[in-house]
Amino acid sequence: MNRVAITGLGIYSCIGKNRGEVRDSLYKGQSGIIFDPVRKEFGYRSALTGFVDKPNLKEFLDRRSRLMLPEQGEYAYMATLEALQQAGLEQDFIARQEVGILYGNDSSAKPVIDAVDLMRLKKDTTLVGSASVFQTLNSTVTMNLATIFKLKGVNFTISAACASGSHAVGLGYHFIKTGLQDIVVTGGAQEINYLSMGTFDALSAFSVRESEPTRASRPFDRDRDGLIPSGGAATVILENWETARKRGATILGEVIGYGFSSNGEHISNPTVEGPVRSLRRALKDAGVDPGKIDYINAHATSTPAGDASEAKALAEVFGEKCVPISSTKSMTGHECWMAGASEIVYCMLMMQEGFLAPNINFENPDEDSAKLDIVTETRSKNIDVFLSNSFGFGGTNSSLIVQKPYN
Amino acid sequence: MSSLTTHTHQEIITKINDFLSEEFEVDPARITPDGTLKDVLELDSLDYIDLVVVIENNFAFKVKPEDFTGIHTFQDFYDYIISKVHP
Numbered sequence: 001m002n003r004v005a006i007t008g009l010g011i012y013s014c015i016g017k018n019r020g021e022v023r024d025s026l027y028k029g030q031s032g033i034i035f036d037p038v039r040k041e042f043g044y045r046s047a048l049t050g051f052v053d054k055p056n057l058k059e060f061l062d063r064r065s066r067l068m069l070p071e072q073g074e075y076a077y078m079a080t081l082e083a084l085q086q087a088g089l090e091q092d093f094i095a096r097q098e099v100g101i102l103y104g105n106d107s108s109a110k111p112v113i114d115a116v117d118l119m120r121l122k123k124d125t126t127l128v129g130s131a132s133v134f135q136t137l138n139s140t141v142t143m144n145l146a147t148i149f150k151l152k153g154v155n156f157t158i159s160a161a162c163a164s165g166s167h168a169v170g171l172g173y174h175f176i177k178t179g180l181q182d183i184v185v186t187g188g189a190q191e192i193n194y195l196s197m198g199t200f201d202a203l204s205a206f207s208v209r210e211s212e213p214t215r216a217s218r219p220f221d222r223d224r225d226g227l228i229p230s231g232g233a234a235t236v237i238l239e240n241w242e243t244a245r246k247r248g249a250t251i252l253g254e255v256i257g258y259g260f261s262s263n264g265e266h267i268s269n270p271t272v273e274g275p276v277r278s279l280r281r282a283l284k285d286a287g288v289d290p291g292k293i294d295y296i297n298a299h300a301t302s303t304p305a306g307d308a309s310e311a312k313a314l315a316e317v318f319g320e321k322c323v324p325i326s327s328t329k330s331m332t333g334h335e336c337w338m339a340g341a342s343e344i345v346y347c348m349l350m351m352q353e354g355f356l357a358p359n360i361n362f363e364n365p366d367e368d369s370a371k372l373d374i375v376t377e378t379r380s381k382n383i384d385v386f387l388s389n390s391f392g393f394g395g396t397n398s399s400l401i402v403q404k405p406y407n
Numbered sequence: 408m409s410s411l412t413t414h415t416h417q418e419i420i421t422k423i424n425d426f427l428s429e430e431f432e433v434d435p436a437r438i439t440p441d442g443t444l445k446d447v448l449e450l451d452s453l454d455y456i457d458l459v460v461v462i463e464n465n466f467a468f469k470v471k472p473e474d475f476t477g478i479h480t481f482q483d484f485y486d487y488i489i490s491k492v493h494p
Contacts (some may be wrong), residue, residue: 030454063431063432064451064454124463124469125465126456126459126463127460127463129456129457129459129460130452130453130454130456131457327413373490
């Protein structure tokens with residue numbers, strides 16, 4: 001089995017549009033949540049959202065490439081550009097190799113709605129134009145990035161609700177571990193337009209603490225009242241360790257464990273048993289004891305039921321108050337399809353800089369979170385091994401373990 | 408051809424050049440009557456769909472794919488649009 005190195009990271013999120021900005025936000029505990037009046041006017045119960053500025057791609061891409069990209073594809077392009085640059089993967093090198101792409105994405109709502117609206121109005125499908133079909137498919141990110149960056153290896157999208165990005169990294173890890181690929185671009189992307197999140201708002205899943213946007217996302221806090229949607233994209237370049245060394249790439253980290261499971265129960269209600277199996281599978285795959293984990297980035301979206309079940313699962317597997325834990329969703333909101341990948345990037349930045357980002361807005365524990373070591377202030381800490389959780393609708397669970405590189 | 412019609416035709420040609428240069432992001436100076444659409448606008452198979460869209464949005468008549476069979480130069484294109492607008 002091959003060792004799997006991380007050689008590039010890219011991030012475009014509501015707490016920063018590149019690694020440097022994001023690292024600073026994580027360190028300062030800075031939130032990216034705003035109140036969006038457009039949502040209120042549209043009928044949302046909660047108008048809170050992460051805010052992500054749209055990139056200007058005219059300086060990077062030709063007309064045809066730009067036409068094909070939906071919003072989340074634009075974010076994914078920016079994140080991937082940054083990651084490929086850090087990995088030192090130039091276009092002429094990529095053209096000679098078999099580089100793959102596995103990316104998490106589970107909706108492309110706005111292009112679908114825009115196209116159907118136009119068809120209803122014009123009664124002529126041709127008038128949606130040439131780009132619509134390529135924007136509306138769930139695989140829009142992988143088909144676009146594979147085309148733009150001329151990737152010739154594995155190429156498909158992972159749709160697994162809020163665990164999509166994490167499973168994408170996990171599958172990329174397996175493709176390299178088993179020798180099927182040497183380099184895979186992995187990641188997750190999430191649209192954040194008001195058309196994309198209305199059905200989620202319908203479940204009353206969002207926080208309504210609208211008077212305090214930056215204080216509304218409060219994972220594990222006793223007074224949390226729901227998640228806050230957010231988006232952007234994150235890219236993690238995975239590479240065969242030996243191949244990376246031979247070409248002189250800087251190895252930033254090593255993926256050593258991937259755990260997964262299905263709850264096999266209710267479509268939206270979380271369980272404790274499902275995440276426990278995902279965590280134990282990841283630890284077994286990594287060959288490490290729970291005591292070796294220096295930091296856990298919890299899935300913890302700030303919903304009472306989700307946080308409570310995860311807190312129980314973490315206490316069961318790791319013991320009480322044994323591992324520092326925070327949920328970066330306290331700052332970013334819930335980046336949904338992207339979250340599993342972005343949280344690997346966030347953790348990697350913390351590992352590189354030797355600090356733990358705070359779980360902001362954690363003021364009072366409840367009976368479950370009281371059993372955990374929740375990081376409430378930025379903490380200096382050497383991280384050798386971290387674990388990141390992602391759990392999604394349908395009961396899909398994913399846990400990833402990454403360690404600091406060593407020779 | 409009356410001066411009124413000529414003027415109208417020129418307006419149509421100007422309108423066509425404007426939307427083609429904007430839609431396909433080419434310098435208007437590159438659009439000349441004897442230039443070929445495919446080369447100047449760098450059209451691929453998908454771009455012909457967008458060509459239909461801009462025609463219909465600007466002139467409000469239905470375009471059939473086979474209409475493009477005989478259109479190569481911009482002059483062909485102008486003649487086609489004018490024949491539809493002033494049949």
